Amino acid sequence: MSRSPQAVRASITDRLNRHATDHGQNIALVRRRFVIARFLTRVFDTDPDGWILKGGIGMMVRLPQARYSKDIDLLTATDLADSVDELRHTVRDHHLDHFRFEVGPATELSHDKGVTVTVTASLGGKTYDSFSLDVVGARRTLVGEIERRPIPRMVDTDDFPPETNVPLYPxxxxxxxxxxxxxxxxxxxxxxxxxxxxxxxxxxxxxxxxxxxxxxxxxxxxxxxxxxxxxxxxxxxxxxxxxxxxxxxxxxxxxxxxxxxxxxxxxxxxxxxxxxxxxxxxxxxxxxxxxxx
Structure with a gap:
């Protein structure tokens, strides 16, 4: 029998606290990394080929020892407005685990590079964390090869299904x-x-x-x-x-x-x-x- 969202929240918070202590890491960054991994798993579980992961999080997937980014950068090949709307519906309606994600209004980035939104993650009926997400369009054909790698799993728990593979910016x-x-x-x-x-x-x-x-x-x-x-x-x-x-x-x-x-x-x-x-x-x-x- 599945546990209540409140019980899951208490359990995963305890596990993440212990992970942070054992590895000498900041608990806020550990929580953020876990929440972002769950968000990306939901996005790419729904649409494995609709996005490409860029930025510091993509670097972290390649090299877990790399610097940690607090935000996400996604590249889309389709219209930005349509992409953000699709993303909003995907993370809200695709109930892969106990998290609930809400994507806020889009704000244009400088120099027409794309848009930025705030994503709020809730667990057990309360806000668990929030982070920024930049969505940019493909300005030109990529030179290198897109590769797929698994999102590193931080803690083993039956409350959350395994993280998925993600396509990475070349x-x-x-x-x-x-x-x-x-x-x-x-x-x-x-x-x-x-x-x-x-x-x-x-x-x-x-x-x-x-x-x-x-x-x-x-x-x-x-x-x-x-x-x-x-x-x-x-x-x-x-x-x-x-x-x-x-x-x-x-x-x-x-x-x-x-x-x-x-x-x-x-x-x-x-x-x-x-x-x-x-x-x-x-x-x-x-x-x-x-x-x-």
């Missing part, structure tokens, strides 16, 4: 996005990028995931043109002066080893990636790079 396109974002300047003053976590992700990718050089080089060059970047460096170097002092905090709050926390000692002030050279060929093979001499 790694080649993800690397291209992150590399070009590092060297994109902003505003009239040409302010350098402050996306320290992007470099964390790139280093983790270079250490733990196979990289297809051909498709990734193609992706970087195309993304460079889309962002109207004049050129990229021939190797990964500091995007700006702030990195020498601000990198350490981002590195310490990541799975990167201690030898990569100090910018100069790790070789970041000079050609980067001496400890992890697998990303360097991506830039050196690109057709439009600056000389590193």
């Amino acid at each position: 790694l080649a396109d993800q690397i291209a996005d992150k590399i070009c974002a590092l060297y994109e300047v902003h505003g009239a003053s040409g302010a350098a990028s402050g996306r320290f976590r992007y470099l964390v992700d790139l280093l983790l990718i270079s250490m733990f995931l196979p990289i297809d050089l051909t498709s990734t080089v193609d992706g970087v060059e195309r993304e460079r043109r889309v962002r109207a970047l004049r050129a990229l460096p021939a190797t990964v170097v500091s995007p700006g002066p702030a990195w020498a002092t601000q990198w350490a905090k981002a590195a310490r709050n990541s799975p990167l080893t201690a030898d990569l926390h100090d910018f100069e000692r790790a070789g970041y002030g000079r050609p980067l990636l001496r400890p992890h050279p697998r990303l360097a060929p991506i830039l050196s093979a690109d057709s439009t790079v600056e000389s590193s001499a």
Whole structure:
């Protein structure tokens, strides 16, 4: 006989609290990760091919040790308005487990990139958590291959069916996005990028995931043109002066080893990636790079 939603809420909260304690993790982030996993399972159980998972959550599916994102990024190939409405009905009406999800009104993102909504998760008749969801349309054909991977299961419980597999934004396109974002300047003053976590992700990718050089080089060059970047460096170097002092905090709050926390000692002030050279060929093979001499 199935348990009441109230009993399930008490049980899963206890399990997540113990998981956070055992792994030295923040309980709020553990709860968020679990709720997002249940939301995505509901979405992709209903429509396995209608969405592609992007962003930090997609990175976490590939590499559970990667930085944790509090929000979801989904790519849709259909009309944005129709997609959000469909998503709203899917998570509200598809009762896969005891959670109930409500998708709020859509707000447009800047530069017509897509829309953002707030998703509220309820369990046992009370709000359990809420998070932001960005839905973006396909701006162009993807360069790399979409791959499917299972959402990591945090706790074993009969109250919730297993998480599903999800289609992930291609790694080649993800690397291209992150590399070009590092060297994109902003505003009239040409302010350098402050996306320290992007470099964390790139280093983790270079250490733990196979990289297809051909498709990734193609992706970087195309993304460079889309962002109207004049050129990229021939190797990964500091995007700006702030990195020498601000990198350490981002590195310490990541799975990167201690030898990569100090910018100069790790070789970041000079050609980067001496400890992890697998990303360097991506830039050196690109057709439009600056000389590193």
